[in-house]
Amino acid sequence: MKMKKTDIGVVAFMYLVCAYFYVQTVKFQADSQTYPMFTITLLFGLTTLYLLQMLVAAKKHGVESGVDTIFKDFQPLQFLVCLLGAIAYVVLMHYFGFYIATVIFMAAVLLYLRVPILHSVIAVAAILALVYFAFGKFLGVKLPVGVVIKMLR
Amino acid sequence: MLETLSQMGAGFINALTPINLLMMAGGVAMGIIIGCMPGLSAAMGVALMLPLTFTMKAETGLIVLGAIYCGAIFGGSISAILIHTPGTPASAATAIEGYQMTLRGQAGKALFTACYSSFWGGLLSCISLYFFAPLLAQLTLKFRSAEYFWLSIFGLTIIAGVSGKSIVKGLISGALGLLLSTIGLDPVTGAKRVMFGQAYFAEGINTTCALIGLFSMSQVFILAEKKIVKRARATKFTDKMSLTREERRTIRPTIVRSWLLGNIIGILPGAGAAIACFLGYNTSKQFSKNKQLFGKGSIEGVAGSEAANNAVTGGSLIPTLTLGIPGESVTAVLMGGLVIQGLAPGPELFGKYAPMTYTFFAGFVLVQFFMLGIGLLGCRGFAQISRLSDAILIPCVTVLCCVGSYAIHKNILDIVVMMTFGVIGYLMRKFDLNTAAVVLALILGPIGEKGLRNALKSSGGNPAILFSSVVCWVLIALCIVGILSPLFMGKLEKKATADAVADTGEDIDKLTEEDSV
Numbered sequence: 127m128k129m130k131k132t133d134i135g136v137v138a139f140m141y142l143v144c145a146y147f148y149v150q151t152v153k154f155q156a157d158s159q160t161y162p163m164f165t166i167t168l169l170f171g172l173t174t175l176y177l178l179q180m181l182v183a184a185k186k187h188g189v190e191s192g193v194d195t196i197f198k199d200f201q202p203l204q205f206l207v208c209l210l211g212a213i214a215y216v217v218l219m220h221y222f223g224f225y226i227a228t229v230i231f232m233a234a235v236l237l238y239l240r241v242p243i244l245h246s247v248i249a250v251a252a253i254l255a256l257v258y259f260a261f262g263k264f265l266g267v268k269l270p271v272g273v274v275i276k277m278l279r
Numbered sequence: 280m281l282e283t284l285s286q287m288g289a290g291f292i293n294a295l296t297p298i299n300l301l302m303m304a305g306g307v308a309m310g311i312i313i314g315c316m317p318g319l320s321a322a323m324g325v326a327l328m329l330p331l332t333f334t335m336k337a338e339t340g341l342i343v344l345g346a347i348y349c350g351a352i353f354g355g356s357i358s359a360i361l362i363h364t365p366g367t368p369a370s371a372a373t374a375i376e377g378y379q380m381t382l383r384g385q386a387g388k389a390l391f392t393a394c395y396s397s398f399w400g401g402l403l404s405c406i407s408l409y410f411f412a413p414l415l416a417q418l419t420l421k422f423r424s425a426e427y428f429w430l431s432i433f434g435l436t437i438i439a440g441v442s443g444k445s446i447v448k449g450l451i452s453g454a455l456g457l458l459l460s461t462i463g464l465d466p467v468t469g470a471k472r473v474m475f476g477q478a479y480f481a482e483g484i485n486t487t488c489a490l491i492g493l494f495s496m497s498q499v500f501i502l503a504e505k506k507i508v509k510r511a512r513a514t515k516f517t518d519k520m521s522l523t524r525e526e527r528r529t530i531r532p533t534i535v536r537s538w539l540l541g542n543i544i545g546i547l548p549g550a551g552a553a554i555a556c557f558l559g560y561n562t563s564k565q566f567s568k569n570k571q572l573f574g575k576g577s578i579e580g581v582a583g584s585e586a587a588n589n590a591v592t593g594g595s596l597i598p599t600l601t602l603g604i605p606g607e608s609v610t611a612v613l614m615g616g617l618v619i620q621g622l623a624p625g626p627e628l629f630g631k632y633a634p635m636t637y638t639f640f641a642g643f644v645l646v647q648f649f650m651l652g653i654g655l656l657g658c659r660g661f662a663q664i665s666r667l668s669d670a671i672l673i674p675c676v677t678v679l680c681c682v683g684s685y686a687i688h689k690n691i692l693d694i695v696v697m698m699t700f701g702v703i704g705y706l707m708r709k710f711d712l713n714t715a716a717v718v719l720a721l722i723l724g725p726i727g728e729k730g731l732r733n734a735l736k737s738s739g740g741n742p743a744i745l746f747s748s749v750v751c752w753v754l755i756a757l758c759i760v761g762i763l764s765p766l767f768m769g770k771l772e773k774k775a776t777a778d779a780v781a782d783t784g785e786d787i788d789k790l791t792e793e794d795s796v
Contacts, residue, residue, distance in 0.1 A: 136710050140451060147458055150473045158465040158472055160735065161728040165461060169454035176447045196709050200504050208503035209702075212496075212677050216694050219681070232674040239507055239670035249671050257682050265334050267686045 129184035130192030137180070140173040204239070211235050223272030228254060287409065290637030294645055299339055303642060306343040307649040310350020311657070315358045315366045315665040317510070318502055318672065321351035322608035322715070326494040327676070329487055329616055330683040337620040338635045342642035344616050348609055349401055349592050349646050352552055353654055356393040356585055358665040361386060362510065366665065369552035369588040371776075372560035376573065376580030383576050386516035388526075392581045394654040395522065396534050400586035401647040403538040404545065404593025408640060411546070412629070415601040419625045424733035425745050429754035431727030434604040435720055436761030444711045446762060452713040456720025457727070459484055466725055467732055479692050486721050488684045488693045490615050492700025493707075493714040494608070496680045500705035502669045510666045520655060522578070530582040533563045537586035544587070545594020551607035552588040557775035559587025564778075593643065600624050600636070603723070608715040611722075618722055 144166050151162045211231060218227035229250060236246040261267040293299070306328075313324035324347050332340030355370030360377030373393060380389035422430065435453040462473050463483030474480040522530075537559035544555040563583025564573050573580055596613075598604045603624035605611040617624065628636045684697035704714045731745075738744035745751060 132710065136448075136451075136712070140455070143455065143458065147461075147473060154465075154472055155468065155470045157468055157732075158470045161731060162458070162461040162472065164731065165454060165457040165724075169451065169458055172447060172451045172454050176445070176451060179445075179447060197504075199506060201506055204507075205500070205504040208673055208677075209500065211674075212499070212698060212701075215677065216681065216691070216698060219694070220691055224682070224685075228678055232678065235674040235677075236670065239673065241668065241670045245671065249675060253675050253678050257678070260331060261682055261686055265331065265686060267682075268689060269682070270685065270691060 127183055128187045128190040129180045130190055130195075132192035132196055133176075133180055137173055137177050140169060144170045144173070207238050208235065211238075219270050219272070221272050221274045223275045224257075224269035225254065226272065226275070228257075283413065286633050286637045287641070289634060290639075290641035291644075293338065293634065293638040294342070294641035299342055299638075299642060300645070302335070302339055302343045303346050303646050303649045304653065306346025307350040307646060307653050308657070310347035310352075311354035311357070311650075311654065311661050312350075312664055313347065314351035314354020314370075315661050316667055316672070317358055317362075317364045317366050317665070318669055319498065319676075320367055320494075320608075321348055321355075321369070322612050323494045323498050324351050325609055325612045325616070326490045327679055327683060329490060329612070329619070330686045332616060333619070333687065336635075337622060337632075338638040338642065340616060340620060341613075341635075341639045342646070344613050345592075345596075345639065345643045346646045346649065348613065349397075349589065349643075349650055350653075351609075352588050352592060353394065353397040353401075353585070353650055354661065355588075356397070356581075357390065357658060357661050360389045360393060360581075361516075361662050362512075362665065364510075367552075369556050369591075370584070371553065372556040372584035373581055373588075375560065376577045376584075379574065379576035380578070380581070381516070384516075385518055385576060387518040387520040388522065388578065389576070389581055390516075390658045391520040391522055391655065392530065392578045393585045394651060394658070395527075396530065396537070396582040396586040397589040397654070398647050398651040399534045400538050400541055400589035401592055401650065402644065403535075404542050404590040405640065405644045405647070406593075407542050407546070408593040408596055408643065412597050412601050412640075415597060416626045416629045419602065421750055422625075423748075424730045424737065425747065426730070426750050426754060428727050428730030428734060428745065429751055429758065430602065430604070431723040431730065433754050433758045433761055434602070434723050435716060436758045437604055437764065446766070448711055449713045449716055450762070452707065452716035453720050455712075456717035457724045459489075459717070460721050460724025461728070466728065479690075483725075484721060485684075485687060485693055485696060486615055486718070487619055487687050488697040489700045489721055490612055490718055491680050491683050492697040493704035493718055494612060495676060495683075496697060496701025497704030497708055497714065499673055499676050499680070500701060501708065502673050502676075505669070507668060507670045510668065512666065516659075520658065526578055529569075530579055532566070533579045533582045534586040536562050536566065537583045538590040541587035541590025542594040545591035546597050551595070551609075552591040554772045554775060555587040555591045556584040557772070557778075559583040559585075559590075561775055561778045562587075596643075600628055603726070605719065611715045611719045615718060615722055623726075 147162060147166050151159055151166065211234060215227055215231040218230060232250045236249060262269060309328065310324060313319045314321060325344050328347055332343050351367060352369050355365050355367035356373045356377065359365040359370040359374035360381055363374055363378040365371045365374050377389045380386065462480055464481050465472055540558050540562060541555040560580055560583045563579045564570065567579050569577065595607060595610045599610040599614050601624060603614065605614050622632060680697060681694050684693045687693055707714050734744045
């Protein structure tokens with residue numbers, strides 16, 4: 127199997143994680159260092175082993191990008207809208223509470239994904255009802271009210 | 280012996296309370312819905328529903344999770360039979376014969392066979408659960424700190440190799456999880472360790488948030504990156520959902536063979552329902568007197584695959600509950616549920632917590648009956664649900680992931696952690712890293728750390744204590760076997776899938792393209 131260039135990113139990320147945890151761990155008390163050091167060494171060793179495997183594969187079979195297989199049929203705009211939408215949803219929830227944020231988030235995403243209006247309304251209503259009864263009533267979870275709504279009250 | 284029998288009986292009495300029965304029905308229905316929707320997996324469903332079980336009694340919570348697990352494994356067969364798209368990888372082999380039966384106007388018969396075989400496969404798998412689990416749990420009585428350390432490593436070596444393309448990448452995932460498990464205060468001295476300057480991380484990473492993020496939220500991102508396509512319309516069937524007496528007699532030996540096979544596969548850590556369904560299918564073909572029907576719609580083929588994948592459920596609970604080593608992603612999530620309830624796998628489950636454990640076992644038996652009833656009565660409805668577009672699933676699952684994470688501590692930061700793990704999980708899946716290994720490491724990490732540090736403390740810091748007993752060496756040997764097992768399992772899976780489609784002309788890549796997580 128050819129070496130994938132994308133795996134360089136994986137290896138670099140793992141080394142970065144090791145470096146970050148190492149820098150932090152050396153500041154701990156000696157006793158508290160034992161186990162984190164063991165896991166850092168383990169991750170470092172395995173990452174190095176994988177790097178060696180990659181180099182051998184590159185020498186034997188050559189190198190390929192890997193991007194085209196990993197991101198085959200990737201829809202960048204749709205993905206970005208969903209990802210940013212999810213992040214915005216959490217922020218909205220913090221300020222405006224669960225119910226308002228959910229309606230806005232679901233309506234926006236469903237609209238963007240071109241779901242028919244009737245289906246969208248049913249989906250939003252079903253989720254709100256499910257959360258209200260399962261979490262609100264059955265589990266007694268007080269869902270976020272929102273900073274703004276709290277202030278208005 | 281008598282005591283065990285009375286505990287088993289009491290377990291059934293406890294399991295038969297109205298609330299437990301209601302939860303079984305709800306769990307099975309939820310599981311079937313999740314299973315029949317291509318794109319959603321059993322592990323994702325169990326992770327998503329985990330927060331709902333927090334306020335329940337431990338046994339009820341576990342019954343719900345078990346019900347979702349069994350329901351989802353069966354549910355995958357509905358879309359496999361009606362739209363030729365397995366809802367979960369565990370039903371990939373069912374699609375081969377099931378869809379052919381649908382084309383011949385025998386969809387009802389195929390669905391009945393799937394439901395009936397799943398029921399028997401699941402029910403019979405409970406036998407081994409009742410017999411082997413307590414015996415294996417006794418073994419762990421011999422474990423001390425050093426052994427617990429090696430056991431945690433063994434668990435990781437097993438899961439790390441599952442479902443990934445590279446063993447080393449699987450192990451890297453496990454090591455990353457172990458490192459993440461060190462976040463928070465030192466569990467022994469209480470000293471500060473990596474906490475990113477946030478008091479929130481004092482207790483470490485919330486395992487449930489990580490679970491939901493890695494399994495459920497990451498799936499949302501996987502769905503979001505693909506073009507939304509309309510699902511094929513589920514075939515409307517008019518034939519009766521039943522089998523003749525003769526047909527039932529024909530599939531009986533197939534079910535028994537697949538049960539044995541599925542059960543062994545389930546007990547073996549590192550193998551799962553996806554492998555079992557193909558092995559069950561192949562064995563049914565080998566032993567069938569009607570080989571000419573295979574590839575054209577054979578009820579034996581459907582029965583072989585479905586009995587085997589559901590037989591995995593009971594078997595896979597054995598190493599999970601006794602040694603704390605889940606063999607696959609779903610049981611890793613189930614074990615998370617167990618740990619969250621404050622319970623630890625091992626002999627205590629069959630001693631101090633025996634009433635709870637046997638209630639769960641009894642519930643697991645009863646779940647199979649609910650699966651049969653709900654499966655048969657609701658097939659037509661579930662078939663329509665399986666057409667639900669990804670465009671609707673994306674926001675719905677996102678909302679449930681957020682609410683589920685928030686419900687744990689009623690802290691919005693939990694949602695942020697879940698979302699972060701969602702992105703990490705998505706990237707891990709894209710780059711062939713193993714999310715199940717991270718989850719398992721988060722659970723096993725503290726056990727391993729305690730074992731290592733207590734062992735070193737008792738030996739005055741001499742690491743030789745880690746190699747001081749026979750059990751330690753056995754566990755080390757098992758770790759090596761665990762690391763090498765993916766090579767064997769990979770070959771087994773490849774051979775089984777290749778054999779299964781050899782004469783049918785099926786496109787195996789299409790059938791198994793659903794993500795195995």
